[in-house]
Amino acid sequence: MRIYVTGYGVISSIGENVEETLISLRSEKTGIRQGQKTYTERFKVGEIRWSNDELVERFSLTQHASRTALLGMIAAKEAFKGHELLADVKTGLISGTSVGGMDVSEIAYKDFLNGETDDLNVYRNHPSGTTSEQIAKELGIDGYVNTISTACSSAANSMMLGARMLLNGQLDRAVVGGTDGLSQFTISGFRSLMIFDDEWCRPFDETRKGLNLGEGAGFLVLETEETIQKTGKKPLAVLSGWSNASDAYHQTASSPEGLGATLSMKGALSIAGLKPEDIDYINAHGTATPNNDLSESHGIKNVFGNTVPPFSSTKAYTGHTLAASGGIEAVFGILALNNGSLLPNLNFSQAIEETGLTPVKNYSEGNDVKHILSNSFGFGGNNSTIILSKV
Amino acid sequence: MSDLKENLKAQIIEQLNLEDLTPADIQDDAPLFGDQGLGLDSIDALEFIVLLDSNYGIKITDPSQGKEIFQSVNTLADFISKNQ
């Protein structure tokens, strides 16, 4: 049974919807710039310019909530646009997030620490699970709601769980993806790890120093063949493969030989029934940290040998959007499938000496792109891969 | 110098939560990282950077510098006395 993608929605620093996103990808225009908010102004970030209140108004949202929830509502609403809630189509929502409502709770907590009165109701927005319940409410979905929190692989894992629940017959349709809003907590966290680049990040480049952070959300609507008969939706792509594996190497670092990455890519190929040579483009995790890109390069070479397909990291467009990245990059993947695009790895100039891999440098269309493999790797060695295929 | 080393050992134990150790358990020239020594890892290396900043006012901005500096209590003490 095939799992069809029948809707997609995205918001990030390169666009507020799918259409704007494609324009930015085509024009090789990064969304990373000097931050505008108090906690981002010292750094280069892939920030969405609007405040939380502005987001509510601009996108006609019915709830005031954390940034993570609001961005999720925007992308999920775009994905679900034109879809109807039907009594005989059991619909669930699975969202991934790493920090949940931290952007609002950290402000209340700061007041508390300073001995000022903190608004206790603000903390209601804090739990990651609540962000998903709020997104589901915005869409009117109450069949099944779940939140995956595996750091930066969360959205990929949400898509994977959605597909598995469809195959198993627990759901007929699933809205899946991920969302993360920038917060002081995350920015300070990645700075404490000293994997933060003050310049533009350079994935897969020998001179890479670290990542730029970003924010956003990306969601897909998944349906089975049977559901499509009922909804009459036209598929945009097929979610053909998925896998998750544990690197079990270190709390934060990836294994030098890329074991977890290798396992997850091989696992996804196996579910999809594809051979490595069937993959036409790899959207790598490619955070631009010295450790990730080296480990992932080894993983890619382990799976693809000497014939590595065109690959790139799009993190230099959006920054690392953490739990949202797999969702945002799945939307990029579907755009690439349907336009025959290969997406460029911006800011690249020099291959990593140890692996010698050169990513796609320029945007192009009209290529024969049938199958795309997309990687998302999280803290704790949580490695996930999905494969998207042309209908 | 020996005062500095003793202080360092106490600070290392505190910063890295090495509750089971006393300063006497850490030899001046014993490797701090890897299985041969205290078995510290890359997260501890970052904690060393915090320790140098908060206790000695020394800022290390490139974590790859740490490899040389954090080899042992001796190398750490050397680095501190040269940079303070």
Added chain:
Amino acid sequence: MYFIQHIESITHQDSFQKENLWSILKPLEADHALISPDYKTYIPAAALRRLSTILRMGIAASKACQEKVALEFDSISVGTGLGCLTDTEKFLVTINTVSGDILSPTAFIQSTHNTISGQISLDLKNHAYNMTHTQNAVSFEVALMDAMLCVDEGKKSVLAGAADEAIPFLDRLRGSLIETTHPFTSGATFAVISSDKNQSIAHIRACQVIFSGDNPEAAVSAFLKARQTELTDSDLILEAGEQFASFGAKHHHFLDYSGYYQSASAFALHLAHDWFLENPEAKNALIINNQETGKLGLTLVSRNEA
């Protein structure tokens, strides 16, 4: 079939590595506290020094499970309601009190929800599927449903569990974020599930979460009807309240024993499992997790047929 191979809990009861929870169970006393095993037996000192309570509980309970089953876990699925609160709060304090750019990273690293499942895989050197679910008070149920799906997909030794930890700050949120009269507590329960019966005495017949829960009684009846059973067939009802006290032969409010934490229904699964050791005639135990208004987690546990 989803046979429970082994189950372990670390809670405010003396529950760890006990044959039968009902023999040690007592209502929480005023001076209750988490009863921790000697974690050094389960976790190497080099790792232990950094780990908060939630991580220690999660690793020790999982490891105790792994020691009791022959097969290495081929799937790990963990639920947590609020995740690693100690480290989250610690890092919030750091960013608000330390000036300058050089901050201690350890609390940040260990603040993400999947530190629990990640540390379990790291400690067991396990490369299998590794998932972390968080859905407020039904976090355990969504994790368990994923574990059951893994069994359906052919996995043979599936670890499912949940953990949550209390911090003093939670008391400030009583009545805003959390509605409960129970004390805030910590706890972890992990179980191994397999389609092979082996020495198992009970199995999970079904688990479901419901988000349109304006009529809990109708929802529970529909859940049971779909499994050809009904409320009055339940030998034991474990509920996060008293609404269903008049149904079933025996009823317990499980938070009276565990105290309040979001994933306490995992402890109720342990209680349900051990009920069959205690009561040779009992066939069905129903867990009704109605900790939060408008949301239900339902788990039906049955004795294995001889």
